[in-house]
Amino acid sequence: MATDIVVPTLGESVTEATIARWLKKPGEAVVLDEPLVELETDKVTLEVNAGEAGVLAEVLVQEGENVEVGALLGRIDPDGVATAPASEVAPESATPEPAAEPAAPAPEPAATTAPAPEPAAAPGGAAVEIIVPAMGESVTEGMVAQWLKQPGDTVAQDEPLVEVETDKVTLEVNAPAAGVLEKILAEEGATVEVGAVLGTLAAGAAAPAPTPEAPPPQAAAPEAAPVAAADGGLDPASIGRSAEDGRISKADLLTFIGAPAPTTQPLSPAVRKLVSDENLDPALIPATGPGGRLTKEDVLDFMEGKAPAIPATPTPVLAPAPAPAVAPVAAPAAAPAAAREERVRMPRLRQTIARRLKEAQNTAAMLTTFNEADMSAVMALRAQYRDGFEKKHGVKLGFTSFFTKAVVAALKELPAVNAEIDGDELVYKHYYDVGMAVSAPSGLVVPVIRDCDKKSFAEIESTLVDLAGRAREGKLGIDEMTGGTFTITNGGVFGSLLSTPILNMPQSGILGLHKIQQRPMAVDGEVKIRPMMYLALSYDHRIIDGREAVTFLVRVKDFIEDPERLLLDI
Numbered sequence: 001m002a003t004d005i006v007v008p009t010l011g012e013s014v015t016e017a018t019i020a021r022w023l024k025k026p027g028e029a030v031v032l033d034e035p036l037v038e039l040e041t042d043k044v045t046l047e048v049n050a051g052e053a054g055v056l057a058e059v060l061v062q063e064g065e066n067v068e069v070g071a072l073l074g075r076i077d078p079d080g081v082a083t084a085p086a087s088e089v090a091p092e093s094a095t096p097e098p099a100a101e102p103a104a105p106a107p108e109p110a111a112t113t114a115p116a117p118e119p120a121a122a123p124g125g126a127a128v129e130i131i132v133p134a135m136g137e138s139v140t141e142g143m144v145a146q147w148l149k150q151p152g153d154t155v156a157q158d159e160p161l162v163e164v165e166t167d168k169v170t171l172e173v174n175a176p177a178a179g180v181l182e183k184i185l186a187e188e189g190a191t192v193e194v195g196a197v198l199g200t201l202a203a204g205a206a207a208p209a210p211t212p213e214a215p216p217p218q219a220a221a222p223e224a225a226p227v228a229a230a231d232g233g234l235d236p237a238s239i240g241r242s243a244e245d246g247r248i249s250k251a252d253l254l255t256f257i258g259a260p261a262p263t264t265q266p267l268s269p270a271v272r273k274l275v276s277d278e279n280l281d282p283a284l285i286p287a288t289g290p291g292g293r294l295t296k297e298d299v300l301d302f303m304e305g306k307a308p309a310i311p312a313t314p315t316p317v318l319a320p321a322p323a324p325a326v327a328p329v330a331a332p333a334a335a336p337a338a339a340r341e342e343r344v345r346m347p348r349l350r351q352t353i354a355r356r357l358k359e360a361q362n363t364a365a366m367l368t369t370f371n372e373a374d375m376s377a378v379m380a381l382r383a384q385y386r387d388g389f390e391k392k393h394g395v396k397l398g399f400t401s402f403f404t405k406a407v408v409a410a411l412k413e414l415p416a417v418n419a420e421i422d423g424d425e426l427v428y429k430h431y432y433d434v435g436m437a438v439s440a441p442s443g444l445v446v447p448v449i450r451d452c453d454k455k456s457f458a459e460i461e462s463t464l465v466d467l468a469g470r471a472r473e474g475k476l477g478i479d480e481m482t483g484g485t486f487t488i489t490n491g492g493v494f495g496s497l498l499s500t501p502i503l504n505m506p507q508s509g510i511l512g513l514h515k516i517q518q519r520p521m522a523v524d525g526e527v528k529i530r531p532m533m534y535l536a537l538s539y540d541h542r543i544i545d546g547r548e549a550v551t552f553l554v555r556v557k558d559f560i561e562d563p564e565r566l567l568l569d570i
Contacts, residue, residue: 002075003052007067010041015423016068017041024056029082035140037073045352047140048073055080128177130198135166139478141193142166143348149181150296155201162198165347170442170474177203189345274299304339349443360503365541368500371553373560375516375531378402381563393458399513400436400464401457403488405566406559407511408432408453411486414552416544418485420506426543435484435504436464438471439494445471446504448484492516492533501538508543511556512536 010017017039024036035047036056057077061067135142145165149155160172161181184199186192271294275282278299285302287294346354360366382397389397411418411432419428432453435446447467449460470476487504492515501512514534521530537553559565 002057002077003054004075005036005048005051005073007039007069007071007073008046008048010039010046010069016066017046019061019063019065019067019073020045021063022059023047026056026058027083028056030054030056030076039067050076052076052078054078055082126203127182127200128179128203129200130161130173130176132164132192132194132196132198133171133173134194135164135171139166139194141191142171143345144186144188144190144192144198145170145347146188147184148172151181151184153181155179155181161201164192164198165349165442170347170349173198175201177201179203271296271299278303347442349445353443356505357502360505363505364503364508366503366538367541367546367549368536368538369546369549369553370498370537371535371550371557373533373535373557374521375399375533375560377561378563379516379531389458393462395458395462395465397457398461398464400488400490401460402560402563402566403511403513403556404434404449404452404460405457406556407434407486407488409559409566409569410552410555412453413555414548416548417509417539417552419543420485420508421540421543422506429485431485433484433486435481435487435507436467437487437489437504438468440471440474442474445476445481446484446487447471447476447480448482486510488513490514498534498536500536503538503540508540509549509552510538511553512538 007017018041020038020040022037024030024034030036030050030053032051032053033049036050037048039046039048054076057075057080059074061071061073067073132142142164143166145163147162149159149161155161155175155178157176157178158174161175162173164171164173179202182200182202186196186198192198271282274280274296275285280299280302282294282299285294285298288298378399382399386397389395415428418432419426421427431451433448433450434452435448437444437446447470449455449463449467452460455463467476467480484504484507486507487501487510489501489510490513491499491501492513495515497515497517499512499514501510503510512535514536516531516533518529519532520527521532522528523530535553535556537549539549
C-alpha cells in the first residue's frame with residue numbers, strides 16, 4: 001500500500017509553503033527519513049523526509065506551487081522497484097578504464113610536447129576525502145561558491161580549501177590533513193548535501209616538481225636562430241648563448257631583442273582551463289612562476305592589460321615575411337573588453353532576502369512616519385559613564401541599548417505595534433524579542449535579542465556584540481534569526497541621513513535610525529546647534545493606525561531626549 005507524503009506542521013502562524021525543489025524523482029529509491037522535497041515559508045526552508053523506505057511512486061505537486069499544511073505532495077511505493085537513471089551508473093563502470101596500460105613508455109622524446117598529466121597525481125600520500133560538514137540546524141545543503149585551492153596545490157592542515165554557501169551563511173571547508181589537493185569532485189556552482197565528497201587530497205604528499213622544459217626540436221632551433229639573426233641584420237657574435245654547445249637558440253635571440261620567451265612548460269589544470277575558456281595563446285603570456293611556469297595570476301594580469309605587450313619589432317627579425325603576418329599579435333588587446341561585465345550567480349541568502357523584502361511590499365499596507373530626536377542627553381550620559389560602564393561590564397555603552405529600552409517602553413504602551421496578522425486574526429505579543437539588522441559579508445541578517453524587557457543595558461549591548469560578530473562570521477543558527485516581534489535597523493552607521501525601512505514580515509513595525517548630524521534648532525526662542533537624528537517608523541497600516549504609529553515614535557523620541565525616564569519607568 002502506498003505511503004502518502006504530506007506537508008508537515010510548519011511552525012507557529014505558518015499555514016502554507018512553496019515547493020522549492022524535489023530532491024528525488026519518480027522511480028528513484030528512497031530510504032526511511034531520507035529528504036524528499038524542500039518547502040519554503042516566509043521564515044524558513046525545511047525538508048520533508050520519507051516516512052517509509054521504497055520507491056517514489058508519484059509527485060502530485062510541482063516545484064513553485066503553494067501548498068497548505070496537511071496537503072498531499074506525493075506517494076511512496078514500499079514494494080516498488082527503482083529505475084535509476086543511466087547517468088548514475090555510467091561513471092562507476094567507466095572509472096577503471098584510465099588505468100588500463102600505465103606502463104607503456106613514450107618511444108620518442110617528442111612525446112614531451114603532449115599535454116602534461118594532471119598534477120593531482122602527487123605521489124607519496126594516502127587519499128583523504130574533503131567532506132561537506134554539518135552546516136547548522138535545518139540546513140542540509142549548500143552551493144560550492146569558490147575553490148580557494150586548485151589541484152596540485154600544497155595545503156596545510158586546517159587551511160581553507162573551498163567556500164560553501166547556504167541561504168543563511170557562507171562557511172569555509174578546511175583541509176583535514178596536510179598534503180596536496182588531488183581532485184575537485186564538486187565544481188563551483190554545484191549544489192551539495194551535508195556529507196557529500198567535495199574532493200580528495202593526498203595526505204603527506206609534496207607538490208609535484210615543475211616538469212623540465214621540453215628540449216628544443218632537434219636541429220631546428222639552433223639553426224633557425226643564426227639564420228634569423230643574419231637575415232635581420234644582427235651580429236651573431238653579440239648575442240649571448242645559453243646552449244652547452246655554444247649555438248644560438250631561439251630563446252637567446254628573443255632575449256637579445258627584448259621579447260619574452262614563449263611559454264613551453266606544461267600548464268596546471270586551472271591555467272589550462274582559463275586560457276582555453278578565454279581562447280588565449282599561452283606562448284604570448286609572460287610567465288612569472290617558479291621555473292618560468294605560467295600561473296593563473298599571469299593569465300589574469302594579461303587579460304587585464306597589466307602584462308607587458310609583445311614588442312612589435314622582433315617579428316620582422318624572426319620572420320622577414322610581409323608585414324600582414326604580424327596582425328594576429330594585436331588580438332590579445334581585445335581581451336580586457338570582456339571584463340566590462342561580470343555575471344555571477346546570486347547567493348542563496350541574497351535570493352531569500354530579495355524574495356522576502358518583495359513579499360513584504362506586496363503583502364503589507366506599508367507606510368512610514370518620521371520624527372527627529374535631539375541626541376544631546378544620551379550623548380552626555382554616555383560620555384559621563386562610558387569608562388565606568390566598560391570597566392564593570394566589559395562592553396562599550398552604545399546607542400543600541402538606549403533605543404532598545406525606548407522601543408520596549410513604547411511597545412508596552414502601544415501593543416498593536418508589537419502585534420502581527422495571522423489570517424483573519426490579530427496576534428498580540430506579550431514578550432519583546434527585538435531583531436537587530438546586521439550587515440554581514442553575505443547580506444543583511446536580523447538576529448534577535450530575546451526578552452529585552454528583562455535585560456539590562458549591559459546585557460543588551462553584550463548580546464548584540466556576540467550576535468553581530470557571529471553574523472559576520474556566518475555562524476548564526478536559524479533559531480537566532482526567527483521569532484522577533486519588532487526590528488531596529490541603523491543605516492546611520494553607513495552615513496544614511498534618512499530612509500524608509502521595509503518591514504521584516506510578519507512583524508508590523510520597524511524603526512530606522514540614522515546619522516547624527518549637527519543642525520541649527522530653535523531652543524527656548526534661541527537658535528542652537530544640536531546633534532539631531534531622524535527617526536523613521538515603517539508600519540503595517542492594516543493593523544496600526546496613524547495615531548498609534550505617530551504616538552509610538554513620539555514616545556521613543558521622548559525617552560531618548562530624556563533618558564532618565566527609562567530608569568524611572570515614567
